[in-house]
Amino acid sequence: MSTRTIILSQIQQVAAEQKKTLAPMTDDLSLLDSGLDSLCFATLVARLEDIIGVDPFTASADVKFPNTIGELIAFYEHVAA
Amino acid sequence: MSQPEPLSLTELLAAGAGVGRAIGMADGSLVLDDLADKTSLGGNFDALEGRAIVLMAGDQLRTAAALIELDGWARRIVLCPPDLEPKHLSAIVRDAEADAIVYGGQSEPPQGAAVALLAPCALPLQPRATKPVRAHATEWVLLTSGTTGDPKMVAHTLATLTGAIAPGSPQAAAQNWATFYDIRRYGGLQIFLRAVAGLGSLTLRSDGEAIDDFLIRAGAAGVTHISGTPSHWRLVLMNAAARRIDPDYVRLSGEIADSAVIDALTKLFPRARVAHAFASTEAGVGFEVNDGKAGFPASYLGKRENGAFFKIIDGSLAIRSGRTALRYLGDNAPALRDADGFVDTGDMIELRDDRCYFVGRRGGIINVGGAKVNPEEVEAVINRHASVHASLVKARRNPITGALVAADVVLNEGVVEAPGLKDEIIAACARQLAPYKVPALVRFVPALAVNASGKLARNG
Numbered sequence: 001m002s003t004r005t006i007i008l009s010q011i012q013q014v015a016a017e018q019k020k021t022l023a024p025m026t027d028d029l030s031l032l033d034s035g036l037d038s039l040c041f042a043t044l045v046a047r048l049e050d051i052i053g054v055d056p057f058t059a060s061a062d063v064k065f066p067n068t069i070g071e072l073i074a075f076y077e078h079v080a081a
Numbered sequence: 082m083s084q085p086e087p088l089s090l091t092e093l094l095a096a097g098a099g100v101g102r103a104i105g106m107a108d109g110s111l112v113l114d115d116l117a118d119k120t121s122l123g124g125n126f127d128a129l130e131g132r133a134i135v136l137m138a139g140d141q142l143r144t145a146a147a148l149i150e151l152d153g154w155a156r157r158i159v160l161c162p163p164d165l166e167p168k169h170l171s172a173i174v175r176d177a178e179a180d181a182i183v184y185g186g187q188s189e190p191p192q193g194a195a196v197a198l199l200a201p202c203a204l205p206l207q208p209r210a211t212k213p214v215r216a217h218a219t220e221w222v223l224l225t226s227g228t229t230g231d232p233k234m235v236a237h238t239l240a241t242l243t244g245a246i247a248p249g250s251p252q253a254a255a256q257n258w259a260t261f262y263d264i265r266r267y268g269g270l271q272i273f274l275r276a277v278a279g280l281g282s283l284t285l286r287s288d289g290e291a292i293d294d295f296l297i298r299a300g301a302a303g304v305t306h307i308s309g310t311p312s313h314w315r316l317v318l319m320n321a322a323a324r325r326i327d328p329d330y331v332r333l334s335g336e337i338a339d340s341a342v343i344d345a346l347t348k349l350f351p352r353a354r355v356a357h358a359f360a361s362t363e364a365g366v367g368f369e370v371n372d373g374k375a376g377f378p379a380s381y382l383g384k385r386e387n388g389a390f391f392k393i394i395d396g397s398l399a400i401r402s403g404r405t406a407l408r409y410l411g412d413n414a415p416a417l418r419d420a421d422g423f424v425d426t427g428d429m430i431e432l433r434d435d436r437c438y439f440v441g442r443r444g445g446i447i448n449v450g451g452a453k454v455n456p457e458e459v460e461a462v463i464n465r466h467a468s469v470h471a472s473l474v475k476a477r478r479n480p481i482t483g484a485l486v487a488a489d490v491v492l493n494e495g496v497v498e499a500p501g502l503k504d505e506i507i508a509a510c511a512r513q514l515a516p517y518k519v520p521a522l523v524r525f526v527p528a529l530a531v532n533a534s535g536k537l538a539r540n541g
Contacts, residue, residue: 017507018516031319032292038316038450042481043521050522057480058341065318065345 003052003077010047014040027070034069054079089153089215089239090277091116097280100255104145104276105302107287107294109204111142113149113277119206121146122183126154127211128198132181133157135173135194137165138202139185141264141285145273147183147202152239153215159222159234162265163288170194172231176411177222222410223267225362226453234410235362235417242270244387244404245366246278255281259299259326261309267362268335268451272308281305293322300325308332311342311357312450312482318345326350332369333357335451336483337439340375347373363417364424365404367391376438392423397443398430399423441476441484445539449517450482456539459520462513463488466506468496473529475539477522488520491529498525 001009008025015022015035022035036044049055056079057065066072094113104111120126121143134155138144144160151158159177173179174194182196186203221242224232258276262269264285276283284302286295296317299307307328309317314333317323331346331353338357346355359367359377368385370377382391389402405424408417418424427443447454456474463472470491477487490506492498503523510519530538 017504017511030293030321032316038312038481039516039521041316041319042450042479042485045481046477046479046485046487046521055480058478064348065315067319067321 004073006051007044007048007073007076010044010051011036014043014047018043025069027068027073029069030067031069031072048076052076089219090149090274091153091215093278094149100280102276102280102282104142104283104285105298106140106142106285107290107298109142111146111204111206115206116146116149118209118212120150120209121186121202121204121206122150122200123203123207125198125200126150126209126213129181129183129200130154130213131156131217132198133159133177133179135159135161135170135177135179135182135196137161137182137184137191139188140288141269143185143202143204144265146204146206148273149277151183152219152221153217154213155219156217157220157222160224160265160270162224162226162232163263165224165232167191167193169231173224173234176231176234176414223270223362223406233414235406236408236410237365237406241365241404241406243274243278244402245271245360246275253280255279255305256330257281257284257303257305259284259295259302259304259307261286261295261313262335268308268310268360271360271366275306292316292320293325296320296322296325300327304328306330306332308334310335310451310483311338312336314342314346315481318342318349323349328353331355334360336448337441338375339480341480343373343375359398359426359428361426361428363406364398364400364426365402365406367398367400367402367404367426374436376436379432379435379437382437390423393430393432393437394423394425396429398426398428398437398439400426445475447474447476447484447486449484449486452515452517454486454518456486459486459488459510459514459518462510463490463506463520466509468492468502469506470494471529473539474520482517485521486518487522487524489524489526489529491526 018040020035023029023033056075059079066075098114102113132155136147136158138147171194180196181198183200183202184191186201190199221237223235225235256279258272260269260272264270264273284299284304304326305328311333331350343355356369356371358369384390392399401422406417429440429443430437431440445456459474460472463469470493473489475487476484479485506523
């Protein structure tokens with residue numbers, strides 16, 4: 001599975017667990033408009049670390065945090081590559 | 082150095098009157114000068130004098146009005162946090178010896194509390210007939226989320242609460258504050274008091290208000306000083322609306338501030354001083370760290386300005402200062418300070434290269450974005466699941482909320498790890514626990530380590 005597919009499916013999973021309604025996923029969707037709250041993001045990052053093996057928020061020297069779904073995926077693809 | 086005689090909030094406010102200061106929220110605002118001759122407490126204002134008052138005003142704006150009106154007027158104010166469960170009210174009334182409750186005028190009076198006076202707090206402010214002389218040295222009581230049982234009631238005075246706030250000088254530029262915190266808890270109350278003691282206004286986040294809407298409002302209000310937890314700030318960093326504010330001062334507190342979030346904020350707001358502060362309801366404001374790095378210099382340990390003293394006892398930070406709370410209320414309350422006057426923060430410290438780093442809470446308490454989770458409470462829920470033999474709940478480090486709840490679960494003999502069992506356990510927790518207490522990660526393990534005294538090994 002590609003990093004993108006993993007991230008998008010984990011977003012669906014976390015949203016379902018925490019009973020959040022997701023906005024339609026597009027690359028330029030702002031993370032904060034996605035329907036996920038900070039607890040959802042925290043859970044997502046932890047689950048992705050277990051699946052992909054990396055936490056780019058901690059591992060990356062890049063201090064620019066992602067703002068959109070597309071940037072989030074790129075953030076992971078960048079460190080996973 | 083002795084503390085100056087504490088003024089009432091009304092006197093502090095009067096020093097900055099006449100410039101149109103306000104507390105702004107998404108759905109309303111409070112013009113501070115109006116409190117000079119108006120009231121949120123209607124005809125009950127006079128009858129509240131000298132009372133021990135439980136303040137549950139329903140929202141932050143009403144709370145702000147009532148605090149300003151009642152400081153110096155009430156004998157004691159118990160400031161209830163927004164998530165206070167009604168079942169704790171009778172114990173709070175008992176331990177605070179309260180004889181009045183101020184409640185939000187938009188809702189029904191609270192049930193089941195025996196007090197002489199139930200006073201609604203309502204906005205907009207109404208004209209007040211009397212000119213009060215505020216002569217009481219009001220005791221302020223804050224609640225800390227007890228991990229089990231009733232919340233602990235922590236007694237302060239205006240002097241201990243404002244001990245870290247430098248007195249405003251008429252020459253100083255106005256500080257326009259904003260905070261992500263709720264002013265009904267210690268961290269937010271600190272910012273409220275800074276705003277009152279300063280010359281500027283205060284922007285507060287309304288219930289459920291989106292981060293970007295709040296940032297846009299803060300930007301429009303000309304906010305110069307803004308505070309939140311590292312978790313709040315990580316959300317700001319992920320938000321394009323972050324550029325709508327241009328602060329002079331960015332403050333992080335309430336959780337461990339790591340260098341990633343400090344560096345990112347320094348880069349985003351190059352003009353701002355980015356500081357992280359150590360404070361807690363019991364220990365008061367400890368100190369602020371301004372060197373742009375995580376942790377604090379080991380040279381902070383020992384005697385500091387204003388007679389404050391910091392030391393490490395059994396690995397955790399202990400503080401003695403004029404800003405710590407006085408005591409816990411209640412008949413069987415534990416001592417808040419030790420024999421030497423130190424308050425144990427329970428925050429564990431690791432010393433590396435002449436610098437002290439916070440590494441977590443004593444007793445395994447998990448700090449999820451500023452909210453405290455007692456592992457035993459979560460374990461009790463997991464252990465009730467029919468397939469579960471035992472569980473160990475622990476913190477998992479997290480870049481968004483600082484930490485998350487993770488659970489190691491041992492299944493009963495003969496139970497197969499069916500797909501969906503993890504989801505079932507998580508769902509059971511979600512039904513019975515607040516969202517931040519629900520394990521984000523569940524792992525099945527063959528056994529849990531037990532230490533020499535027969536308790537679950539909670540280290541690591």
